[in-house]
Amino acid sequence: MADVVLKNIRKSFGSVDIIKGVDLEINDGEFTVFVGPSGCGKSTLLRMIAGLEDISSGDMIIGDKVVNALPPKDRSVAMVFQSYAIFPHMTVRENIGFGLTIAKTPKAEKDLKVQEAARILQMEHLLDRRPSQLSGGQRQRVAIGRAITRKPEVFLFDEPLSNLDAALRMDMRMEIGKLHHQLGATMIYVTHDQVEAMTLADKIVVLKDGEVMQAGAPMDLYHHPKNLFVAGFLGAPSMNFAVVNVEKIEGDQITVKNDAIAETTVHVQGRSFTVGTKATLGLRPQYLSIADERDSCMMGTIVLTERLGSETILNIKLSDGSTMIAAIADDQIFKIGQSVGLTFDADRAHLFDELPSASDAAH
Amino acid sequence: MTQTYLNNDRLRLFVRYLVLTLIAAIFIFPLVFMVMSSLKPSQQLLIDSGSLRAFLPVGDISFDNYAAAFRRAPVGLFVANSLLITGVTVIASLFLCSLAGFSIAILNWRGKAFVLSAILATLTVPFETIAVPLLLMSSKLPWIGMEGLELGWLNTYRVQIIPFIADGLTIFLFVQYFRDIPKDLVEAARAEGASWWQVYSKVLMPLAGPIIATAAILKFLVMYNQYLWPLMVVQEEGYRPVLVGLQYFFQLNTAWGEVMAYLSMITVPVLVFYLFLQRAFIASIASTGVKG
Incomplete structure (x- = not known):
């Protein structure tokens, strides 16, 4: 097992920078998830760690070796692809043992390792089948099996569950989590699915446009997002953003309001604001609650309701025309067109010193 | 309903095979002509070439041409x-x-x-x-x-x-x-x-x-x-x-x-x-x- 360290890693195609100086430390045995929207460079970064893409500048260190110039086979990494990439002309046994065959491992040892991988992945009965005779989930297991047998120091997963249906995806997600506990290996996992990121990761790295927006423990990112992008990307439904005016500052207590939201004081650390300027108030839908008109800090009309069983998602149009999403855990019945008051826990509110862009609003 | 579908399928299959057989026949005729002609004396070969007999093993059939070719x-x-x-x-x-x-x-x-x-x-x-x-x-x-x-x-x-x-x-x-x-x-x-x-x-x-x-x-x-x-x-x-x-x-x-x-x-x-x-x-x- 090994640490993976990225020092000012860059990747350029001509004059276009795809990865813009990434610094990252992934600890030995850590499950790290790269997450971000399409085109953010997460897969490119993973492929650079695997050795499938050249590094334009910077240092890539796996264990105690700088691996910039090393081919994939000398990096002690194994990769699982989104498309499975299992060899259609080989049986499951041959696929799982491919890396060992290439490494000219003695047959007895290879058989043992293939059996072991098959046992871990519960696919001993499938060893003599060909990929065409397997389901999507089974094919993905073969791909994982192929990665396990060589006992690499680092496992790389490139959106491994994207091609599976929802139910299978959840099963496989749990299996990958179990596998990490079982093997204790360093794993780097790329996904655009924040549920996978939140549930699997020891550390989440949020990427946007080839830059790391924030890296840290999942709940740390969830509760203390550094910027609007991270705040909007993590959490479902996405955080609500409202542009507000800064009315008063007392130490780290900032009072804000706008046309729809009554004066509210938010506790903020690490950001500076000026009275009279605009800021963005971030409210997670889960921390909004229905209140009487008297106790509410904003009023609106329900324009859409989505009952999910455990909670109801309300789409509420506020008096200034903006929209607030609220996730209400009660079994209360709501009607479209109903007027409701909303309140929120100020301790759970976020205040950002930037204004939302179109892409932040989209999350 | 099922019966009609079955009949339609069979008809479609029959037509498909008929067309394929006709195309195959067009391609195979020159080969049949060549093999049949190789079994006939030159004189008969020229006479037969004006009729369908050219594609049939009829008349004076032998392997003499093969022996002569060798x-x-x-x-x-x-x-x-x-x-x-x-x-x-x-x-x-x-x-x-x-x-x-x-x-x-x-x-x-x-x-x-x-x-x-x-x-x-x-x-x-x-x-x-x-x-x-x-x-x-x-x-x-x-x-x-x-x-x-x-x-x-x-x-x-x-x-x-x-x-x-x-x-x-x-x-x-x-x-x-x-x-x-x-x-x-x-x-x-x-x-x-x-x-x-x-x-x-x-x-x-x-x-x-x-x-x-x-x-x-x-x-x-x-x-x-x-x-x-x-x-x-x-x-x-x-x-x-x-x-x-x-x-x-x-x-x-x-x-x-x-x-x-x-x-x-x-x-x-x-x-x-x-x-x-x-x-x-x-x-x-x-x-x-x-x-x-």
């Missing part, structure tokens, strides 16, 4: 020469052209687009235009053989093989095929530690069955049907291929029965090769291991 020309030697020349060329061509295709389609190197364009440009040049310069070159090329250094390749097998090993069409077929193979398979093999040679030999070539069969059939037909080039470079009977051997039968009074017997004999290897590879072609259509 007396007139060393058929066995010509067939053996052609099979040797064709076989070696096909195998060497598949190997070299697939490597070239692999290099262009999979590896990254500067100028490969230009090289591919140059290779494709060769497809537009008819062989006849380069035949004479090639003949002049071949007559002066050195060769280190069993008897040391020799000059000139004329009257050899190698002059009929080496110039045809690399060809633009075969390279292009492999380039296209390798480009269509999902990149993830190549990268997965690389990530598992495979060298480029192992990617080629253990992953891509085993998946290239259909294109190997196609390229082999095309190359076999071109090589087996060589006429102009061997006519130019081979004067000794010992190195002549089958089609040049056909000259032995065209004299003042052409014995058409013997010509047909000779053609029937030299067609057999082509049919066997084609049928054999056709099976390989169907068998090698592998299911993909990459989810699309």
